[in-house]
Amino acid sequence: MLGIAARPVQEAQGERGVVIQPYRGYGSHSEVFLIGRVFRQSKPDPELGRGVLLTNLRDIGRRITRRAVPNAVVTARFYGAEETVTTDQDGYFRVHLSPALPLRLDRSWHTMELTLPQPHAVRAQAEIFIPPESCRYVVISDIDDTVMHTGVANKLRMLWRLFVEDAQTRVAFPGVGALYRALHAGASGDQQNPMLYVSRAPWGIYEVLEEFFDRHGIPVGPILFLREWGVSWTSPLPRKAADHKRELIHNMLALFSDLPFILIGDSGQHDPEIYRQIVEEHPGRVLAVYIRNVSRDPKRVREIEDLAKAVAGAGSSLVLAADSVAMAEHAVSLGLVSPEAVSEVRNERTATDPTMPESQTYRVQRSTPTRTAEAVAQGDLQDLVGSGSEPMPPNVIVETEAREKPKEP
Numbered sequence: 001m002l003g004i005a006a007r008p009v010q011e012a013q014g015e016r017g018v019v020i021q022p023y024r025g026y027g028s029h030s031e032v033f034l035i036g037r038v039f040r041q042s043k044p045d046p047e048l049g050r051g052v053l054l055t056n057l058r059d060i061g062r063r064i065t066r067r068a069v070p071n072a073v074v075t076a077r078f079y080g081a082e083e084t085v086t087t088d089q090d091g092y093f094r095v096h097l098s099p100a101l102p103l104r105l106d107r108s109w110h111t112m113e114l115t116l117p118q119p120h121a122v123r124a125q126a127e128i129f130i131p132p133e134s135c136r137y138v139v140i141s142d143i144d145d146t147v148m149h150t151g152v153a154n155k156l157r158m159l160w161r162l163f164v165e166d167a168q169t170r171v172a173f174p175g176v177g178a179l180y181r182a183l184h185a186g187a188s189g190d191q192q193n194p195m196l197y198v199s200r201a202p203w204g205i206y207e208v209l210e211e212f213f214d215r216h217g218i219p220v221g222p223i224l225f226l227r228e229w230g231v232s233w234t235s236p237l238p239r240k241a242a243d244h245k246r247e248l249i250h251n252m253l254a255l256f257s258d259l260p261f262i263l264i265g266d267s268g269q270h271d272p273e274i275y276r277q278i279v280e281e282h283p284g285r286v287l288a289v290y291i292r293n294v295s296r297d298p299k300r301v302r303e304i305e306d307l308a309k310a311v312a313g314a315g316s317s318l319v320l321a322a323d324s325v326a327m328a329e330h331a332v333s334l335g336l337v338s339p340e341a342v343s344e345v346r347n348e349r350t351a352t353d354p355t356m357p358e359s360q361t362y363r364v365q366r367s368t369p370t371r372t373a374e375a376v377a378q379g380d381l382q383d384l385v386g387s388g389s390e391p392m393p394p395n396v397i398v399e400t401e402a403r404e405k406p407k408e409p
Contacts, residue, residue: 017041018069020114022126023206025095026196026222028255029103032078032128034095034112037203038069038087068092077113078128079103092203108132108192129222131256135193137287137336138256139183140249141264142271143199143223145294147176148212174356175324175349177217182328182341183262184219189338195221196252198245200269224248246274253282261285262336264327266292267300267320272307279310288317288334290327293385293393305381308364308398312372317399320385322359325349326395329361361395372400 017040025034068091075084080100087093095112103110109127116122131138141147186193201209209223253261263278263286265271272291279286289311291304304320311318319330328345331337349356362384366372376398384396 018116018120018122020074020116020122020124022112022114022124023203024220024222025112025126025128026194027128027130029099029130031096031098031255032112032130034076034126034128036074036093036095036114036126037091038072038074038093038116039091040067040069072116073118075115077115078110103130105132129194131194131259132192134188134191135259136186136191137260137262138194138196138252139180139262139264140196140198140252141180142266143197143209144201145266145268146264146271146292147180147197147218174352175328175345178341178345178348179324179328180218182337182344183331185337187335187338194256195219197221197223198248199223245270246277249274249278253278253285260287262288262290264290264292266294267304268294272300272303276307276310279307279314279316283314286311286314286316287336288319288330290319290321290330293320293322293395301382301385305376308376308381309373312364312376312398312400313369315369315400317397320381320396320398322393322395323349323356325358326361326397330397357392359392359395361397364396364398365401367401369400372398
């Protein structure tokens with residue numbers, strides 16, 4: 001635990017106390033985005049010794065006492081383009097530029113060079129993900145209570161898991177790693193579909209989440225947090241970011257304007273409301289919405305019902321899933337992942353929790369999108385959500401019945 005907490009200090013890109021910390025960026029062939037931070041980090045004290053325990057404790061102390069460097073001028077260079085940006089009061093900087101030269105087509109991760117001349121010359125390299133020509137869709141996934149157990153509905157539990165638990169003690173939902181690997185690979189196995197993650201967490205636990213993703217075999221992507229919490233002794237409360245997630249998804253839809261999207265979230269907080277607005281405002285852009293069922297609160301069921309009506313009316317699909325297997329089975333039925341994905345997700349799920357029972361799957365299906373939405377409005381979804389037995393709620397799929405394709409002459 002101490003080693004994981006100390007690792008960001010040991011791997012920081014900088015010298016003489018000044019560090020450039022870039023987070024993974026993303027973009028297209030026409031524009032790219034990156035967020036990073038500049039801060040001061042104290043030098044190691046040789047008087048504390050060289051033992052592993054003392055070194056980790058020393059580096060954790062250096063991490064706690066980091067100080068933001070405001071108004072620092074950072075220069076970004078990427079495929080012949082150059083941009084100079086200035087850090088804000090918390091040391092964060094944002095890069096948005098358009099490549100001036102053609103990108104290499106033999107890779108999806110590209111390198112951006114970052115330099116800081118003052119107060120000390122510092123160089124760093126950032127990773128930028130740009131989807132290759134083989135990709136077929138974009139996945140936007142929440143993290144909290146969607147990929148890992150966070151307990152966002154319980155604020156005290158959420159804060160404990162955010163700031164105290166390390167990557168090793170954080171628990172992934174069974175089968176989520178295999179499911180996300182299948183979505184990233186796509187039906188052909190080599191699509192490299194973009195995986196974009198969002199979270200309510202602060203930037204300060206970025207490295208812990210990186211370690212968590214690696215530990216559970218979840219495909220890496222730009223981990224895009226919603227909040228710059230700005231927590232300090234003088235400002236102990238996080239800043240509000242009610243609309244940041246919605247704005248972020250809108251920006252991604254505009255950036256990848258030629259690709260459809262898959263939205264993955266949970267029923268515990270505001271994902272159903274946000275996704276409903278996205279579906280309504282961008283008709284035809286969402287292939288499917290997967291909601292992990294983590295709450296039976298009647299209010300949350302009503303919000304999911306509103307989402308289901310919007311999704312059904314748009315001719316898309318909604319899966320309210322108690323486990324990852326149901327999501328994989330539906331993704332196979334749409335041709336989004338290979339048929340082998342179901343057994344891979346089931347095997348990983350069983351290996352993680354062999355006692356976990358499988359949930360029953362029910363469907364709300366009608367012949368047209370309008371009739372499917374009407375069935376949801378009449379209470380069909382609510383009736384099915386309440387029909388499952390403890391401890392596992394049922395899986396419910398809302399979609400229009402597939403019509404048989406006419407035979408070719």
